[in-house]
Amino acid sequence: SAPAGGAGGAAGADSVVVAAATEPDSLSPLLGYGKDGNSKIFDGLLTRDADMKLKPALAQALPEVSADGRTYSFTLRRGVKFSDGAPFSAKDVVFTYRTILAAGTNNPSKTELDAIETVEAKGEDTVVFTLKYPYAPFAERTVLPIAPEHIAGKQDVNSGDFTTHPVGTGPYVLTGWSKGEKLSFKANPHHWGGEPAVKKFTMAVIKDDDVRATRLRSGELDGAILPPNLAEGFAKDTARRTYAAKTFDYRTVTLPTHHEVTGDLAVRRALDIAVDRTAMVDKLLDGAGKPAFGPVPTDSPWFAAGTERRHDLDRARRILDDAGWKAGADGIRTKDGVRASFPLWYTSGDKIRQDHALAFASDAKKAGIEVRTEAGTWEVIEPRMKTEAVLAGGGSPADPDFDQYLLLTSSHGGDGFNNMAWYDDPAVDAALAEGRRSADPAVRKAAYDTVQRRLADNPGYVFLTHIDHLYVVNDKWDGLGTQVEPHDHGLGAGPWWNVETWKPKQK
Amino acid sequence: MAGRRTLSAAPVLLAVTFGVFALAALSPFDPVKAYAGTAGLTASQAELDQLRINLGVDRPLVARWWDWLTSALTGDLGTSAVMRQPVADVIAERVGWSALLAACAFTAAVLAGTVLGVLAARRTGGPLDRTVSALAYTLEAAPAFWLALLAIWFFSVRLGALPSGGLTDAGSDTVTFAQVASHLVLPALVLGVSQLPWFFLYVRQGVADALAEDPVRGARARGLAERRVLLGHALRSGMLPMLTLIGSRVPELITGALLVETVFSWPGVAAATVQAATSVDFPLLAALTVLATGAVLAGNLLSDLLYGLADPRVGFDG
Amino acid sequence: MAEQVWRTRGGARRSTRTLRVRACAAVMAVVVLAVLVVPPLAQLDQQAVDLAAKLQPPSWAHPFGTDDVGRDLLLRCVHGLRVSLLVGLVAALVATVIGTAVGAAAGALGGWADRIAMRVVDTLSAIPHLLLGIFVVAVFRPGLWPVVASVAVTHWLSTARIVRAEVLSLRGRPYVDAAVSGGASRWRVAVRHLVPGILPQAGLAAVLMIPHAMWHESALSFLGLGLPAHQASLGNLVQGARGSLLAGHWWPTLFPGLLLIVPTLAIAGLAGAWRDRLNPRRRSELTL
Amino acid sequence: MTPSPHVPAAAGADASRPGGVEPVLRVEGLSVRFRMAAGRYVEAVTEAAFALAPGESLALVGESGCGKSVLASALLGLLPANAETAGSALLADGLDLLAADERTLARTVRGRRVGLVPQSPAAHLTPVRTVRSQLEETVRELAGTADAGHTTQAGPPPASGGSDRPARRGRRHRLAALRAAAEAAAGRAAFPASHLDRHPHELSGGLAQRAATALALVGDAPLLLADEPTTGLDRDLVLRTADELRAHTRADGRALLLITHDLAAAERIADTVAVMYAGRIVEIAPAGAFFGSPGPRHPYARGLLDALPERAFIPVPGAPPELGALPPGCAFAARCAAADPLCRTRRPALTEGVACHHA
């Protein structure tokens, strides 16, 4: 029942207004902006195509990797200019990486570049990275945007003007940022990839889902990200199209090994098959998602076929019975005086996690395990993570190492939000190390298959779903599509990841 | 009185800023986590510790407050961690828009509340009184959030008459008067309506009580028209509590503005308050609180002055 | 003697008034009964998720329908009402008592006591409510009582100011002189002559605070500072139902919304009758 | 006591005036009762009847609490909502004050055709406004009548004209005229101009009384109800107020209902005296006869005069009956030396100006 003219959009076809739920804290790559690519204002050395394959951007070609996997050399594209007219060169690349790694820089995602030992310029157009250890997925990190040294170098990295008035080489130039309201961009006519057809791009910041949907309906917006139940409302709207982006965005329940109930392997295995993932996808996500059996989604090439687990309540009960967990009067099992009961925390204000937690608790109860849902902020949850279960989320599509290494290696147990469950499985540790060291795709695939199989036998987490991200966009342009998206989807995700290549639809 | 009150603002400001620092330090939120955002979820502990030192939040509370205070007195308000911007810039960019919104909403609420209150008090128990009173309690029970959604749905989606958010059209970059004016209507309306119940009910109560008193009987006996009796006598003595409200509702106005600014993507300073509070951004929080304190003190001073003018029997001091 | 015809002015509303008061009282009685009796009697789990029964419209099995994870809304509404009424009533009561006490003391004592009390009120009202709320909740731990405390702590301020201003105006009245001459202490003057005069204003603030506190609670829980969001309270229910409403499901909003408003109106009706009785003139005009 | 001058033409007490001019006010069978808790009634006024001819002043006297103020309030429709009235009170043009609706009373009667000096004037002034503002407001409201005797009012400012100057000048002029009119009104009641800018609570009792009188005189109403207009005034001012009221009444055939306990003032002003006891008018007589010889005929009225400090200064023995439970016979019987069983059982009717079995 969209009113007529609802799809009118804000202006002509060379102007696009979309809405996002979140806003970047800063626009400086040095502080972490755009680290996963598609930053609009900036370019990285490399970038990804629609299939998530790396392709050259500011570099002329993919890097040359030395045999020991510890040296990466990039040859830079020539003639690229920043939007202020200054030429781009190797020293900007070196400046960017070195600044990020500097201790005084408040960039919270430095860890991702942990492998880098040195970064050097070789002449005007070559940059060489030397790593501390062989790190197969390193090239994936170099989608990170490059900042101009001649501007950013003269200011305080953390609070300088550059953080809000960035200058880059990207397809768009920032024309205004009204915090809490919108970011406006205009096409960069001198972009090395050619001038975009969409001349004006505006990203309105609308935190609330319902308001976003309403404003989309009122015709002020050309596109917006929406939760499934609201996107549903636009399904019959012929002037708009809904895009469901595949993601690596999973929701999982951590089962801390240090808790007397969740530490019991039988309980973990029972829970893993007691949950009805299909029902969750159908009902909680309105079908916009997939059951998850590990960090890797079932349709990814990295997925280890055959590790899917069927919902099997009877078997779950049997496992518990066999392990000595006996049902009490109230239906909750006990073993050696220990009641099969544990708390499950979710972050308050997050509806999806809340629903997952409730559904998980209700499934667990059917198997005779009491899960007490609790809500809190991370500050409340964090000190309890060692022994209490948490409904967590994550997912990074570029390389399986990104997710799994931090999530599963025993050495990261209790290190911040990495490996919250203190999962400890020597076979997994070994496979993960192998996966990040080897450059051979076959070896890596085998290694990650091993990890996924072990996860099925010794689940430290109960993975529940992978969540599709839904976007509703006016049907006025050609060239739209979605990439596979990570958990944390900011400006760079959504059908507008490649807005620079959109073309107005021919009528 | 105004002079003395201005003087007494200094200890209040000191107490408030220190209070804010102390409360923020004691609050369960961690500035480092807030700064890191989602990236913090994958950061290592060493990383976070380094960040803590860089942000200066590892230092003792009193030292931080003192540093902030001394540099604030020299005009340097520090840098906001959440906004990644000097605090002075954050405030300069935003405070005007907030003030505009709040002032419009407040004026509308006070005027509408007074008019409706008088009309309702004229016949308490009458249909108008019943309807508006019930509505007022309902409004007080309805979060500003709901009102906002409803307003957007009705005025923007249904009627297509008013823009539903932002300071200007999303696609336009220039800030023109007409644009701002039309974008101001809905947020100001919602904020005003959410403030209305108190003003309405207090005026109603005050006027209805005054109508039962001898002075109104006297005014009637003199042959004054009903309108004069209502406005010149019943309202004049019945509006005293409402005048107090003008000052004491300022904090509620700020809280309301915070929600409304968020829903309508209004680039004001109130929306930044929640962020500053939940992410424990000391310099920003302190500066915003100083602003709020100013508003509250000014509001209270104003209402005390008005009260003193309106009721000669009151001898306010201090 | 000829039959006398008695005329009245404006007395005709009397009967509907009593009716209204009775209706309000009846509503409150039902609400209180439901809140006290239903949860212990019905041994049902208000958190029981049934994904298969998601978002079902009202029916015999679920008179209020179900929510988006298939929980029975009637059960949740009753539980929520219990929590919300508790929060609303207790917080409003505490805030009003504190506000009235501080305001009356400041107004009646005057001088330095007044000045200091008012500067404290200024200070507290200047600190963002949210921050004060966060603090209170942090000192204890998220839960019901901290929420009540945090609402009460932040909401007595305007009552205090209103009461003080009224007291300042009242304390110059000649009848206060008469009381003083009769040996009344300041305390007695305040309690016996000033406070009764400002009770209508304070009572109004209290009534307004009840619904306000109910949704303030849900705002706190949204930030993770109140009750957990899955725990039923009217505020949480209404907040959580927003998305469903836009998607065309009216019942998850309507019923909790009504339960939020109807008792409020009933309390307001009773309080209005009470305020009329506080006003000596209107009281005698309304002799029932 | 000096006998006061009388204007013979006006000294008629009977309601039925053969062929005479229509009375300014004719009250018949006026009763007022208050509904109290538990269905009880307080019968404040019972079947009062009298008429006021143009130019006549009627002094209503009686013991405290006998219903005088209630009677006045009833005539203006200012009773509280729990009051019930019966009977009629007709103005010269036939308007029944007791039956008229609030609108008529507010727009055409109060202030304009019936003025009131309330008892307890300080309580009847709006506390938050100065006397001047209330006086000016009243003058403005009743402008049509107020301007008659005073300064000229500026005509409507010329509507055309590019600048707003003439309009503003006109306004200033009008404000000045208003101010002057207000001060003149204050002067009539001997309210000092220097106190005009005070608030009611800053006035002495006598000043408040004069302010109330000034306000009531503004409308130059044909009928003035003055409820104790001389309380709190010193002798000089009492005389002055009495003279002002008498002059006001005599001019243009206005009428005055003077409710007072101040018998000296009553004697100075009144043409007729009505004595009220326990809600009833028990005697109504020409003032000359009442104060001079033969004197009052009702035993209560005699007792009242004897209680004056100039005379015996002895109160009427006993206490007045409670109006909630009036005895079946004569209400005064319990206090009357001459009472016999008839008095206790049968209520005397008002015949030939007195309601007493023995008069």
Place this chain on the structure above:
Amino acid sequence: MLELKDITAGYDRRTPAVRGAHLSLRPGESLGLLGPSGCGKSTLARVAALLHRPDRGTVTLDGHAVTGFSHRAPRSLRTAVGVVFQQPRLAADPRLRLRDLVAEPLRATGRRSEAAARVAELAQRVGLGADLLARRPHEVSDGQLQRACLARALVLCPRWLVCDEMTAMLDASTTAALVAVVEDYRAETGAGLLAVGHDPVLLERWCGRTAHWNEIVKDRPPVTDRQHPYGGHVLRP
């Protein structure tokens, strides 16, 4: 002794309402104070009742100098003076039934138990029926209210009485009756009386001794009689 010496009092310092008034009263003595309207009698009465702090001068009550009281005179002295105010409508708390109005001073001074009996006795004296005692101020006539106010003034058995135009709104018979009540009380207790009023005949008969304002206010030109029988209405310095 109730002694007012050189009292200057008022509501703003520049134009005091009372200037340099002297007045003294021995126990058992009574004084009628006459004066034109607005000259400051009520103000002086309030000073004598220790309700108003004079700007200058001393008040001595039973040997206690009570000028230095900071905000309020001590309770024992306040209650030693019973006051009947000029305007009963304003001097009665609108929310109290007459019964409570009269009993209030007893309750305030902690003599709650005596209240019922004492109220009944005084009501009987001033002539207030049970029916009236149960009403609130706006439900009774001004005269009835004034009776209650007199009862309230007497309820604590004060050693001094200040009656500010107590009988202004009373008819002759009630006036005589209430004066008799006061005189009976004085005969019983030997209390001193300051009666303010306008009626010289009444005050003469009541108090025996009267003073004109001119006589007690020493340091300003005596109030000349007005140029005209009732010419200048208020006396301003």
